[in-house]
Amino acid sequence: MATSTLGGLRLACADVAEATASDTVDGVAARWVAWPRSTEEVSAVLRAAAGLGLRVVARGTGTRLAWGLPPKGLDLIVDLSRMDAVLAHTAGDLVVSVQAGVRMVDVQDALAAHRQRLALDGADTLGGTVGGTIATAASGPLRYRYGSVRDLLIGITVVLADGTIAHAGGTVVKNVAGYDLCKIYAGSLGTLGVITEAVWRLHPLPESRRWITATTPDPSGAAVAIAAVRASQHDPTALEIQRAAPGDAVTVGVAVEGVTGGIDARAQAVADLLGAAAGVAVAVAEHPPGWWGQPLPAPQATVTCEPTGLADLLTNGPGSLCGSAGAGVLACGLHDDDRLGTDLARLRDIAQRHGGNAVLRSAAPHRKAGLDVWGPVRALTLMRRLKDQFDPDHRLAPGRFVGGI
Amino acid sequence: MTYRGAKLAVLAAELSAVVGPDGVIADRQRLRTYECDGLAQYRVVPGLVVLPESAEQVVAVVRACAALGVAFVARGSGTGLSGGALPHAEGVLIVTSRMRRILEVDPANERAIVEPGVINLDVTKAAEPYGWYFAPDPSSQQVCSVGGNVAENSGGAHCLKYGFTTHHVLGVEVVTPEGELVWLGGTTRDVAGYDLLGAFIGSEGTLGIATKIVVRLMRTPESVRCLLAAFPGVDEAGAAVSAIIADGVTPAAIEMMDALAIEAAEAAVACGYPEGAGAVLIVELDGPAAEVEHTFAAVRQHCTAAGAFEIRVARDADERARFWKGRKSAFAAVGRISPDYIVQDGVIPRTVLPDVLRRITELSAGTGVRVANVFHAGDGNLHPLVLFDEAKPGEAQAAEQLSGAILDLCISYGGSITGEHGVGIDKACHMPRMFTTDDLDVMQRLRRAFDPAGICNPGKVFPTPRLCGEVPGKRKGVHPLQAAGLAEQF
Ligand SMILES: Cc1cc2nc3c(=O)[nH]c(=O)nc-3n(C[C@H](O)[C@H](O)[C@H](O)COP(=O)(O)OP(=O)(O)OC[C@H]3O[C@@H](n4cnc5c(N)ncnc54)[C@H](O)[C@@H]3O)c2cc1C
Numbered sequence: 001m002a003t004s005t006l007g008g009l010r011l012a013c014a015d016v017a018e019a020t021a022s023d024t025v026d027g028v029a030a031r032w033v034a035w036p037r038s039t040e041e042v043s044a045v046l047r048a049a050a051g052l053g054l055r056v057v058a059r060g061t062g063t064r065l066a067w068g069l070p071p072k073g074l075d076l077i078v079d080l081s082r083m084d085a086v087l088a089h090t091a092g093d094l095v096v097s098v099q100a101g102v103r104m105v106d107v108q109d110a111l112a113a114h115r116q117r118l119a120l121d122g123a124d125t126l127g128g129t130v131g132g133t134i135a136t137a138a139s140g141p142l143r144y145r146y147g148s149v150r151d152l153l154i155g156i157t158v159v160l161a162d163g164t165i166a167h168a169g170g171t172v173v174k175n176v177a178g179y180d181l182c183k184i185y186a187g188s189l190g191t192l193g194v195i196t197e198a199v200w201r202l203h204p205l206p207e208s209r210r211w212i213t214a215t216t217p218d219p220s221g222a223a224v225a226i227a228a229v230r231a232s233q234h235d236p237t238a239l240e241i242q243r244a245a246p247g248d249a250v251t252v253g254v255a256v257e258g259v260t261g262g263i264d265a266r267a268q269a270v271a272d273l274l275g276a277a278a279g280v281a282v283a284v285a286e287h288p289p290g291w292w293g294q295p296l297p298a299p300q301a302t303v304t305c306e307p308t309g310l311a312d313l314l315t316n317g318p319g320s321l322c323g324s325a326g327a328g329v330l331a332c333g334l335h336d337d338d339r340l341g342t343d344l345a346r347l348r349d350i351a352q353r354h355g356g357n358a359v360l361r362s363a364a365p366h367r368k369a370g371l372d373v374w375g376p377v378r379a380l381t382l383m384r385r386l387k388d389q390f391d392p393d394h395r396l397a398p399g400r401f402v403g404g405i
Numbered sequence: 406m407t408y409r410g411a412k413l414a415v416l417a418a419e420l421s422a423v424v425g426p427d428g429v430i431a432d433r434q435r436l437r438t439y440e441c442d443g444l445a446q447y448r449v450v451p452g453l454v455v456l457p458e459s460a461e462q463v464v465a466v467v468r469a470c471a472a473l474g475v476a477f478v479a480r481g482s483g484t485g486l487s488g489g490a491l492p493h494a495e496g497v498l499i500v501t502s503r504m505r506r507i508l509e510v511d512p513a514n515e516r517a518i519v520e521p522g523v524i525n526l527d528v529t530k531a532a533e534p535y536g537w538y539f540a541p542d543p544s545s546q547q548v549c550s551v552g553g554n555v556a557e558n559s560g561g562a563h564c565l566k567y568g569f570t571t572h573h574v575l576g577v578e579v580v581t582p583e584g585e586l587v588w589l590g591g592t593t594r595d596v597a598g599y600d601l602l603g604a605f606i607g608s609e610g611t612l613g614i615a616t617k618i619v620v621r622l623m624r625t626p627e628s629v630r631c632l633l634a635a636f637p638g639v640d641e642a643g644a645a646v647s648a649i650i651a652d653g654v655t656p657a658a659i660e661m662m663d664a665l666a667i668e669a670a671e672a673a674v675a676c677g678y679p680e681g682a683g684a685v686l687i688v689e690l691d692g693p694a695a696e697v698e699h700t701f702a703a704v705r706q707h708c709t710a711a712g713a714f715e716i717r718v719a720r721d722a723d724e725r726a727r728f729w730k731g732r733k734s735a736f737a738a739v740g741r742i743s744p745d746y747i748v749q750d751g752v753i754p755r756t757v758l759p760d761v762l763r764r765i766t767e768l769s770a771g772t773g774v775r776v777a778n779v780f781h782a783g784d785g786n787l788h789p790l791v792l793f794d795e796a797k798p799g800e801a802q803a804a805e806q807l808s809g810a811i812l813d814l815c816i817s818y819g820g821s822i823t824g825e826h827g828v829g830i831d832k833a834c835h836m837p838r839m840f841t842t843d844d845l846d847v848m849q850r851l852r853r854a855f856d857p858a859g860i861c862n863p864g865k866v867f868p869t870p871r872l873c874g875e876v877p878g879k880r881k882g883v884h885p886l887q888a889a890g891l892a893e894q895f
Contacts, residue, residue, distance in 0.1 A: 092647060092756035093785075115653060137595065148595070150603050151572055166847035167840065172752045174784040175821035176558050176607050177828055177839055178866065179848045180571070183603025187595075204653030230515065231536070233627035235692050259703075262695030269693075304593040306514045329595050355592035377598045379587045382854060386599060389850035402598045 005052055009034060012044035015082070023077055025057045026070035026400075027365035030077045037082050039157055039165055039196040046194065047163030049076055055395045056161075058194045060101060060129030064136045066298065066362045068189045069373055072399035078194055080131050086110050087197065088171075094202040095154070095171055100131030100195045115205045119146035124295035131195040137187030140293045141238035141255060144326035146203060150186040155199030158185060158192070161391040166193070173201045184386065190397040191405055192390045206237075206257035210267035213289055214274045214282045215251040219243070222250035223311035225278040226325050229254055230307065234270050239326025242291045243314065250314055252278065252325070253289055296320060296333035299340055299363030303332050303347055309354020316350055318343040328356065340367055348375050377402045412473050413452045416497065420455050423465040428503070430454035439498050442483040442490040443545075447830055451478075451492030458503045460578060460586060460616035467614065468584035470497055476860045479614045481522060481550030485557060486748060487829025489609045489865055499614060501552050507531050508617070515622050516575060516592065521552025521615045528620060537622035540567040543825070544733050552615045558607030560825040562658040562732075563689075565783035567623070569825070571606040578617035579605060582861035592619055604851060609827050610862040612855040626691035629657075630701045631725040634713040638683035639663050639778070643758045645686060645711035646782045650755065652707065654700050658689040659783035660732050663762075665742070666777040666790070667731070673738035676731030679715040686713075686782065687728050735779040736790070743775070743792035745801070747808045751815030752824040755785040764814055765789060774800075774807045786824035787815070813838065828866045834873035836866070 009016040015035035023030045032054075036042045049056050054075035059065065061081070080101030087097040091114040098107055104118075105126045111117050122140025125133055132138070134156075139148040146152065155169035158181075168181035185195060216222050222241060229239055229252075238255035252274060256266045271282040303321075305313055305328050313330070314321065323330035334343045340363065348358040352375075360373040377383070380403045387394070387405045399405075413431075421429045430436055431453055440448045452475075457463045470477045476496035483490055492498040501522035509518040512535040517528055525546040528539040541554055542561035549559070555577060560569045567573075576590035590602030605612050636642040642661055649656065662670065664683050670676050678685050688704050690697045708716055719725035731738075739746050753761050762778065769776045777790040789811050793804035812822050812835055822828070822835045836845060845867060855861070864872065 090754060090756060092651060093754040094650070095754070147568075147572060150600055151568065160847065164843050164847060165841075167844050168848070170821050170839070171819050172754055172785060172821050172824075174560060174564070174569070174752050174781070174786045174824040176569075176825055177821050177823050177832075178836065178845070179604060179851050180558070180607050181604070181848065181851065183571075183600040184851070186600055186603070188599055192599075204655065207653070227513070231512075231624065233624055233693060235626070235696070258693075258696040259699045261699040262693070265695040266693050269695075302595065304595050306592055308513050328593050357593075357597055359597050374597050378591070378596070379589055379598065379601055381585075382581070382587065382601055383599050385854040385857075386601070386851065389854045390847075 005054070006032060008048050008052055009045065009076070012048040013041050019077065025065045025074055025077070028070045028074045030057070030074045032075065033077045033079055035079045035082045039159065042078060042159045042194050042196050043163045043165050045078060046159050046161060049395070050162050053395070055398055057397050058131065058135070058190045060132035061103065061127065063124070063128045064132055064138065064362070067136050068400040069368060070365050070400070071397055080129060080196070083196060089114070091116060095173065095199060096202055097155070097171060097197065097199045098130050099197055101129050103127070103129055104133055111202060112205060116202045117205050118200050119152060119203045120149065122293040122295070130198050134185055134195055134198060135188060135190050139329070141240050141324060143329070144239045144324050145237040148186070150183050152201050153182040153186060153198060154201050156182045156185055156195060157197035158195050160193045161393065161396050169199065171199050189400045191387060191401045193396065208260040208263040209255060209257045209286070210263055211285050211288045211292070212254045212256065212267055212270045212274060212282060213251055213285070214278050214280050215249050216278045216280045217249045219250050219314035220311045221278045222252050222314055225252050225274050226310060227307065228273050228277040229270065230326065232273055234266055234273070236270065238324070240292065240323065241314070241325040241330070242322040244320050246318060251289070253292060255288070291322060296322065296331045299334045299336055299360065299367055301332045301334060301344060301347060301358045301360045303330050303351050303358045304328055304356035305351050305354035306356065309351070309356065312354060313350055318346050332358065336364070336367065341371055344371065374402045412475055413495065416469055416473060416475060417453055419469050420453070420466055423469070424455055424457050424462050428456045428458070439480065439483070439492060439500065442480070442485040442488060444486050444488045444829070444831055447488040447491050449492050449494050451498040452495045454498045454500055456500050456503045460580065463499065463580045463614055463616050464584050464586055466497070466499055467580050467582065470860060471582065471584050471858065474858065474860060476863050478862045479552070479556070479610045481553030482524070482548050484545045484549045485553060485829065486750070486826040487823070487831040489557065489827050489829035489862070491830050501550060504616070510535070512537050512622065514592070516619055517622060518617060518619050519551050521550060521618060523551050525549050525551055525554055532622050533625070536625050538625050539620055540573050540623050541570045544736070551618050551620065555606050555615050555618055556608065556610045557825070557827045562660055562781065565659060565781065566655050566657045571603060573621045574602070574606060574618060575621055576619040577602060577605060577615045579613040579615055581613045582856035582858065586616070590619070609829060609866050611852060611866055613861060628694040628697040629689065629691040629725070630697055631687065631689040631719040631728055632705065632708070633678065633717045633728045634686045634688065634708040635679035635682035635715040636684045636686070636711070636713050639762050640759050641712035642684035642686050643762070643782070645708045645713065646758070647756065648707040648711055649688070649704055650783070652703055654703060656688050656704065656783060657691045658687065660687045661685070661778070661780055661782040662732060662735060663778040665775060666735055666739070666779045669738040669742045669777055670731035670735055672741035674730050674734045676727065678731055679717070687732055732779070739777055739790045739792060743794065745793050745795045747791040747804055749787065749789045749791065749808050749811055750823045750826040751787050751812050751820060753785045753787065753815050753818045753820040755783070757818045758782065758785060761787070761814055761818060765811060768807055768810055772803055772807055774803050776807070781824070784824070785820065830865055830872065833866060833868050836868050
């Protein structure tokens with residue numbers, strides 16, 4: 001049986017092998033791995049997998065395979081690492097087309113040569129592939145000004161569970177032809193199809209940047225300072241906070257970017273504002289603080305809240321906290337022991353008081369077991385129907401997503 | 406009475422009980438008011454019009470339609486330019502004009518919550534006293550509804566920097582085509598699960614009816630600077646645009662008009678643009694004063710270097726409004742130089758702008774059909790106005806052909822058939838030129854997840870045999886909506 005499966009897969013893709021001990025997804029071992037080199041080859045592999053009834057997980061660099069829940073079953077990993085080309089970068093149009101297996105850091109390097117960037121940052125994001133970034137909707141500090149994957153992705157090519165190749169969007173920024181399927185792939189954890197190509201909207205790299213930071217022992221003072229920056233007209237690109245543990249001081253960090261001629265005046269204006277609001281000393285630097293855009297170790301949750309909920313979160317939230325206070329999306333580092341469940345519940349409680357939620361992002365599989373990883377999910381019936389339409393046999397990353405999808 | 410007619414009579418009685426007798430229109434004369442949207446060449450008198458006042462009433466109306474398998478179409482202010490709100494002769498038109506409450510303006514949380522019929526500009530008016538505004542600013546913003554903006558993912562002159570409606574909506578309360586009330590998104594970002602909010606925005610009323618919308622508010626910028634630059638021709642103006650973008654500047658807006666569009670605007674509103682201009686650019690920058698001051702100087706230099714023979718800088722809000730007046734009135738203004746016109750909405754990569762404009766000029770010269778060009782130059786969204794006189798035999802057809810050729814041109818350069826007006830009924834037949842049969846089938850899968858019965862604004866966005874005749878390209882099996890027995894309704 002196993003050999004005939006391998007034989008069947010080999011007809012679809014030149015590079016297929018038996019899985020090794022390291023080919024696991026969140027603790028679940030795969031049996032085979034395929035390394036397709038083109039969208040057509042991905043399509044052939046998925047058609048073969050459909051014929052063989054294989055359950056499939058797509059893999060980039062594998063940095064965020066522990067997000068969501070472990071798959072309910074896994075036969076085949078489709079590894080995109082050989083689809084790592086930047087297909088087209090037309091600098092004058094501020095658009096880049098890439099294959100899904102290219103690493104984000106390589107994309108950024110290619111763009112930087114033209115003084116441009118894809119406005120998705122964070123050390124974690126940069127280490128992953130384009131496909132993984134889309135599937136996990138990873139983001140960093142820049143999301144305050146530029147949004148996240150959903151806001152920057154303008155075109156996508158995916159292969160559905162039955163091998164169908166589908167495109168949506170296009171290669172121009174402004175485009176309302178057809179449904180914007182890019183959106184449903186952002187954060188879908190590989191449950192709707194294998195992403196093979198993406199087209200992104202780009203932004204110019206700023207001439208100059210400054211980081212303004214203020215550390216205060218008073219969490220509500222930090223929240224007041226953040227509110228002051230939001231209500232100001234200084235147009236920062238990032239508005240971050242960092243707090244190591246409950247009761248610890250909170251650092252507020254603001255990034256200002258723009259032309260060299262105006263940057264110092266703008267940085268000083270932000271510094272004055274922060275200082276006055278938080279009543280503490282403020283530092284202006286030409287480099288980001290060490291914690292800027294750094295991921296928290298597992299287990300960690302993503303916590304969201306409305307702007308006015310921040311004081312409550314900073315005062316009463318468990319664990320370590322960092323992330324985009326400006327966008328209302330933060331990471332919360334939790335204890336890797338029995339406290340995880342209660343802390344997650346407490347965090348979720350606070351978030352829900354302010355219109356948000358807490359989702360357990362990454363944790364060892366045995367820690368996630370028995371926990372409500374996702375919290376309450378609205379419109380779940382529609383999401384299940386969408387899954388049924390795109391992957392009727394539930395063979396793509398089964399069980400990794402909300403509501404058992 | 407036909408079978409369908411009988412269904413509508415039953416519905417009319419049922420719906421009167423839901424929304425009150427004055428909320429149901431069945432009188433043929435009054436129904437005619439709703440026979441078209443902003444694209445008047447398509448007209449269908451709706452079977453019935455309903456004017457609900459609340460989400461609960463919309464739920465009841467949709468459930469009644471679903472129970473009888475009657476198609477329904479949502480309508481906001483009816484300014485759409487692709488026939489998206491075109492009614493069905495045997496269906497119900499659900500109009501949101503009685504759902505115009507602004508439920509909440511919350512500057513501390515940078516949002517407002519509004520009903521779908523609220524007029525776009527009224528959101529900004531409500532937020533302005535606090536120093537905030539709603540960024541999407543379609544030229545129709547004095548009349549179009551936020552529900553319509555959501556359905557069309559509308560843009561505006563300033564979407565170059567600030568994005569489209571999809572970037573400014575956090576959550577939508579939706580009545581699904583089966584009559585369930587659900588929330589997509591919410592009041593925060595990164596809501597768990599699939600981004601159905603993102604899929605709903607821009608779905609042109611085919612996935613349900615928005616009954617409440619949580620919109621993001623933006624802080625009004627500290628400084629706004631605007632200039633009007635006159636060039637000998639569109640090539641020079643295009644070069645200025647490229648130079649500005651290449652310099653890493655992201656203006657709030659860059660708009661271009663060619664000689665014919667200027668002529669029309671002068672005739673209509675006497676905007677007083679520099680004489681002899683073959684093209685004008687309006688460039689607006691906004692943001693912190695310290696930033697804008699420097700980038701504005703750079704923009705001026707780029708315009709001069711590219712060949713601008715006159716640059717006017719707005720000294721105050723009044724002068725800025727005058728610059729914009731010519732541009733904003735451009736669509737209506739061509740009425741002064743031509744009895745009829747077609748507005749196109751194709752998009753091209755900005756870098757091929759000069760090539761495409763040259764090709765449009767050639768097409769125009771070759772056919773004798775005049776084209777006035779007005780466009781969002783910063784993002785390559787063209788609005789060619791194809792001029793004709795209905796009364797002269799053959800002109801309408803020639804204009805149609807030219808306008809189709811322009812869309813083909815956009816596609817051949819890697820662009821799109823629509824940047825902001827939507828596909829609706831008008832461009833449904835062009836969809837197969839941009840997407841494969843598989844692409845369109847996959848989009849239909851999303852539609853089926855929301856609307857398995859195919860009763861929510863059917864016949865829009867996707868090509869149908871009835872609308873387009875033989876659809877080019879191979880179709881796998883029967884069209885899903887046809888299979889569901891709904892094809893006649895198209
Ligand atoms: C002079 C003029 C200038 C314009 N300029 C611009 C511009 O600069 N940028 C731009 O993007 N557009 C522009 N438009 C097009 C149009 O104004 C926009 O598409 C607008 O968003 C439509 O809003 P409406 O309320 O009129 O919607 P309608 O025309 O009533 O409906 C449009 C679509 O939305 C659906 N719909 C309406 N309400 C709902 C709801 N509550 N739930 C679900 N679906 C709904 C309808 O079914 C239909 O498919 C312009 C139009 C005109 C006439």
